[in-house]
Amino acid sequence: MQFFSSVFSLEAGSKVGQDMHSLKFSTILRKLEACQPHPNWVLSLVIHRKVHAVGNTIDELLQHWKSVFVGAEISEPEASIQHLMGASLQCSTGDLRHMGNAVLTAQQLRDLERRCLCRLQRMPVQYIVGEWEFCDVTVSVRPPVLVPRPETERLALLAADRLRPLAAAGERSPRLLEVGCGSGVITLAVLHWLKQVSAVAVDPSEAACLLTEENAARLGVSERLHVHRAALTDAGLPCIEGQRFDMVVSNPPYVPTADLRRLQPEILLYEDRAALDGGRDGLALVRRLLRRSAGWLRPGGRLLLELGLGQPETVVALLSEPGTGLTRPQVHRDFTGRERFVEAQREQERGREDPFDSSVVS
């Protein structure tokens, strides 16, 4: 507890609570202000510590920090401290239940406090922990690359589900293209599950490309993955000129620009806005994907998209218009039971296979 030790001139590990009672409230406040902490949480911290003695056991610290987070109006206060504690102690949140009386070392306390201060600054829990699970893979996560959302797990499961028969048939290695890979989770999960699949992942953000490559190395799938730094423009994706894939998967930015300002501070302060901004109706990138995908896909190949609420209906309508080269649209639901994903297939017509003629489908 380096911070509090310096304020109260206490030895590390002593029971802060007992000493707090002997100090006047005004003295505490003056000392804390001298250290210039974030004003929002100081009061709640001080009040809480004045009223409750805080020890160094897991249960006491969980209770204490939960109250601090509640006082500072941090979202998911209980889950937050559970995850941060797990990170500091390098154990799972499940293990914490059985270790309630364990005492933290001075170093662990410092580590926990550092993480909690970050949380009080609205940093997403996932960034503070530095890694996160996505289906069966564990990946590093780093600002400003978008934190993988739980809904997206189902997209990865769908993608693997569709590629599995191709992989099992064994005629050739199925090829996957991901547009806007972010931390790489969708592609990496598929590569992890299906060892025969090879993939290309593109993202306009340098940070995202680096993170995807890092995660690929971490998972031992680098040899089957090429990462390109590229933006999907009206000209398509020149970097994959001439290449064909069995599947195109994407979780493109789909939040309407006007809605961005209403998002949580966690998102606005730390995550790449370009990974979220889908233009006026949220569908700017989606429209480009619908125009271009058939040119990237083999006949019968599939497009899988994650979308915002209300968008699948619009996208299915767009797909029914002639000229996209995509057919048989399906809508899939996410774990909350809401329509979230659209799947479509490239038409089987032989005529569109000319690799130099991708302009036909735009």
Next chain:
Amino acid sequence: MLGGVLRTAAVLLRATPRCTAAARLAGTQGIDWSRFPQLDERELEERFVRGGGPGGQSVNKTANCVSLKHIPTGLVVKCHESRSLEVNRRQARHLLAERLDRALNGDASVAAQREREEQLRRQRGDLQRRRRRDRKDQWRRQRSAEASSEGAHSDRTGVDNT
């Protein structure tokens, strides 16, 4: 001499199917899975702790808690072991099936069978340890008997030589 006995025993132990990984697997294949409940998704009710609102890109929550209810029996399991929601959904189904197995099949459940197997294995281990200890004690007694008889013998020769 004991070294030789131990070496032979060790070789025998390695060779014995009982003690290899394959044997352990063979042991588990002895478990009867025929009564293990197969979950029907239509009989399950799943609940998640999720942030309100539109979800997806618009929300940053750690939402990984799954609560799974088996409607016919009312059994509920909760799982937030992993930080992945889908992993927790899978794990919740394992847990629920195991709980149902216990509740419906009691002693014939897979878990109970495993416990009995584990107990047997421990007993076998105890027996082997006891046997090894007995052999060691026997050898020690033999050695000390030999030593005392040798000592007596050298005393006599010493007396003879002087």
